[in-house]
Amino acid sequence: MMDYQEILVILAKELRPARFRHSREVSRTAVRLAERWGVDIEKARLAGILHDCARNLKGKDLLQCAAANGLSISEIEMLQPALIHAPLGALLAERRFGVADPEILQAIRRHTTGAAQMSPLDKIIYLADCIEPGRHYPGVDELRELAQQDLNAAVLLAYDHSISFVLAGGGLLHPNTVEGRNSLLLEMKANRNGK
């Protein structure tokens, strides 16, 4: 596997400057959340820096790269190709950057839509993407504070923001987002009942 510095050099060349800055901030934010919530810090650092490694691909190039890597694309992803950068990013992290750790790859794969039964690392990357210091939208400060106090409650609020945003734009909800939110609510309920 490439080390963190080698990955940085490649991403600095390939990503647009704003995307590269975002990736570094997601990585830093993920490390802080990992420290707070007892998650492996190196996994958080790597998943954070690589989470958008396929984000510079657009339109035809994105679909071509997905096809070349044997990625199957759902109808909703076909209609909103930007979603593909997450599963494609996981594939490129494995094949181009040599990441073999399935937990890191899963966190990259799930970072845009969320998913049912997210691991603590998945949750941290999903949240870090929403709250890194370059993000500005109504409610982001509340989300930043909650991320320090209650990881699950913060992920729930992030799902709610994401779903509201999609609905406001008249867009299609990805089933993983709906399943992810339902699964998280059930997990929180089970925790409250002392399971």
Ligand SMILES: [Fe+2]
């Ligand atoms: Fe992304």
Ligand SMILES: [Fe+2]
């Ligand atoms: Fe991102």
